[in-house]
Amino acid sequence: MDYKDIAQKLVPLLGGKDNVVSATHCATRLRLVISDESQVDQSAIEELDGVKGAFSSSGQYQIIFGTGVVNKVFQPFAKELGIEQGEQKEGVNHKEAAKQNMNPFARFARMLSNIFVPIIPAIVASGMLMGLLGLMKAYEWGDPDGAIFTMLDMFSSAAFIILPILIGFSAAREFGATPYLGAVIGGIMTHPALLNAWNAGSAEIPTMDFFGFSIEMLGYQGTVIPVLLTVYIMSLLEKNIRKVVPGVIDLLVTPFLTVILTGFAALLVIGPAGRLLGSGITTVLDVVYGTAQGLAGLVFGGTYSLIVLTGVHHSFHAIEAEILTKTGNYLLPIWAMANVAQGGAGLAVFFKTKNKKTKEIALPAAVSAFLGITEPVIFGVNLKHRRPFIGAMIGGALGGFYVTFTGVIANGIGLTGLPMIALTTGSDTLNYIIGLVIAIGGAFLATLLLGWKEEKK
Structure with a gap:
């Protein structure tokens, strides 16, 4: 070449x-x-x-x-x-x-993607560690109260405990603020003086009096929306403070005023409001998922590839992170079905096409989709011929129906396709693999049945 x-x-x-x-x-x-x-x-x-x-x-x-x-x-x-x-x-x-x-909606999706994509490796590692820990407990590989189990539990939960700190750092960088101040805000929202949200359960939440206002001493471990909103406000405060503070004292005054003002806003207003908003989103999703499991998977699995075309799917990382620490990520298996289905459709094109260039593109692009990277097969093969893309949507809908009907849960975000097997445990692993077969096979057969107009070149 x-x-x-x-x-x-x-x-x-x-x-x-x-x-x-x-x-x-x-x-x-x-x-x-x-x-x-x-x-x-x-x-x-x-x-x-x-x-x-x-x-x-x-x-x-x-x-x-x-x-x-x-x-x-x-x-x-x-x-x-x-x-x-x-x-x-x-x-x-x-x-x-x-x-x-980009239009404003696409910019918003890209902004969320820029914040969460750098954090994904940490969450993937934690999810895989959770999977390993689950296997060890299920098959009784050692003493559950022993040192190895205790340490693995620490390793697997650490990223979720400090998630607001990770998000604070990444969000501040995206918003044009000082990343380390964003991390400090995340640290304030997960401070040991606050009751750990993960361990709160039905325990009585302590409160403190702030000039007549009762403030709940509940931390924000594992939350997403509260810290995102808080750091956004922090970035606005820092930029405006820096405009009026003389350069000679900027290093001392700007961080001080930014942290103290944002800290009060976080604990008094933004944090509670963000927690309420996050709870509302997860409640709606839980209701949709719980009352129409198979139907939700059918619709989301079939339409996810259309969302990928717009680029808005990048914003889903924030939603997945929000539900991950509460109920487990039931959205990722659906996205995975849609992705591998694109590979199944691409594989059908590879076997049926007589066009040499299409054939040499289709196979590696399909394999890439099986590993979770769909752009080559979507834009290079399926969407180009149109009907294979529809075949992939059918396969994604069938696979999505199965994994939601069987309640497959992922322990992380970011990984789809075959690598996502590492983020599942117990019966979820088998059902996820069956879902992959259904999605790939359904897309393969649907594409062959639908056919497409072969290029002359």
Whole structure:
């Protein structure tokens, strides 16, 4: 593969280098901010050697090359654009440029994604540790009161206990505030002086009198919405305080005023209001899930891929984190069914198509979907041919129905597809695997039955 030749051909197909506002890349895709997407020749781009698909999403035009290829294409591509160092044009912030092409709702979803994606590894590790601990207890691998069990329990619960601190740090960075002040606010909301929310149960919650107001001494361990709202207010306070405080005393005065004002607001107003809002959201979800388990999975499993097209699915991490520490994550298994179903549809395309380029894209893209990465198969194969995408929706609905009807619960967020097996325990593991088979098989058969118009090229 001639990477330099691909880069040289790509630039004019994008409308010229002046039409490319900013460029960067992730593990599999070129991520471009385009000034006028009407000038992009997508069909010609998709015919380039190595291109597995192209699509516009989240304010960016994204070209799929795959792992190990995209970085090699980007180097000569960057030179064609005049980017000598780094991954964006001088004076252009790629992240901010992408936001300008997004509607307010998409910006909100991207903001939540930016906050929670960095935290996912910690929650995944904790979820897998919970799974290991569950296996050890189920099969009696040692003394439940022994040191190993005690330490594993500490390891698995730590991320959830300090979740407000992790969210505080990440949210402050996203909101343009000082990350460590965000962590401090998270620490205030989980301070040992407050009753641990995880252990509260039916215990009587102590209160304190604050100028005639009764304040519940209940912590925010495992909560999401209260700390998000509080840190957002903190970011506004810090920015406005910094505007009026002289630079010579900024380091002393700004953090002091920010923490004390935000701390009072957190314990008196924002925290209780956020807890109420979070409880309301989880209650509604629990009612929908509990009264129409199979139906909820059928609808969510079938429509999740449509939500992925909009990019709004990134905002679901916040909801999943909120329910995770209360009832367990019953949403993630549904999303997983929708994802692997896209792989099943892609696999059907691979076996039936006679188009060489489609065939060489479909198989690795399907395997990627089985591992939880769906963009290559959605945009490179299924959506391109339309009916395979509908077949995947059918498979996702069938798999979603099964995992909700059997009550499959995940111990974390972020992982879908085959890797999510590690986040399940007991009978949930078997039912999840059965759900995978139903979703993949249902999508495979539905795609073959629906058929699609084969490309002549």
